[in-house]
């Protein structure tokens with residue numbers, strides 16, 4: 239696991255560099271797209287590079303991490319809508335190239351299985367962008383999630399619903415209780431994981447992710463088993479890392495030819 243501690247704009251540029259490098263060598267790459275506020279600067283940077291430098295997503299595919307159950311198709315916080323707004327519509331993905339789990343399906347379990355199959359059919363995810371919840375969830379894999387789980391229905395914790403209420407005008411009751419999420423096993427199948435976290439409220443989750451024992455109590459800790467995981471954090475989110483000095487030194491000494 240590589241941990242980079244840097245200002246937020248630099249983190250977004252590093253993540254965008256990784257996506258750009260991938261698309262240049264593999265235009266038909268499969269990208270894993272996360273919602274939440276953490277990836278927004280990355281999406282801004284990718285949209286900028288598309289407009290200004292011609293970075294193309296025309297042959298690429300995108301798979302979302304998760305989706306709320308039951309939000310109407312036109313709801314502004316439905317994750318399909320959010321991803322369309324924040325990245326898909328700003329670059330040149332082909333129509334239908336970005337997919338998410340169907341939170342409006344009549345048979346939700348079947349929709350989860352269909353989604354797993356679609357990811358597999360696409361050849362798996364090359365680069366997965368991730369955020370992390372304050373309780374250590376990735377996707378919507380709340381504490382207690384099976385470390386081997388695949389896409390399935392989950393019930394959100396009160397903490398996550400409170401954290402996300404800000405997207406629903408501060409109204410906790412408006413935040414759905416259920417979601418569909420790629421499982422931890424699904425996420426671990428991606429070839430490169432790039433997680434972004436900023437702010438002091440993420441410091442404990444980041445500490446557990448990087449330095450805690452691998453445990454379903456902090457689901458993101460499963461990333462310690464991934465052969466290519468990159469954790470991009472600002473000073474505040476790194477505030478509880480015991481190895482912060484080592485990570486800073488390592489990044490300062492990183493050879494120019496070595497990418498994340």
Ligand code: GLP
Pocket residue numbers: 272273274275276277303304368369370371372376377378398402
């Ligand atoms: C949400 C999303 C996650 C996201 C996390 C952190 O609930 N399902 O994919 O990583 O919570 O969100 P934020 O980046 O807004 O802090």
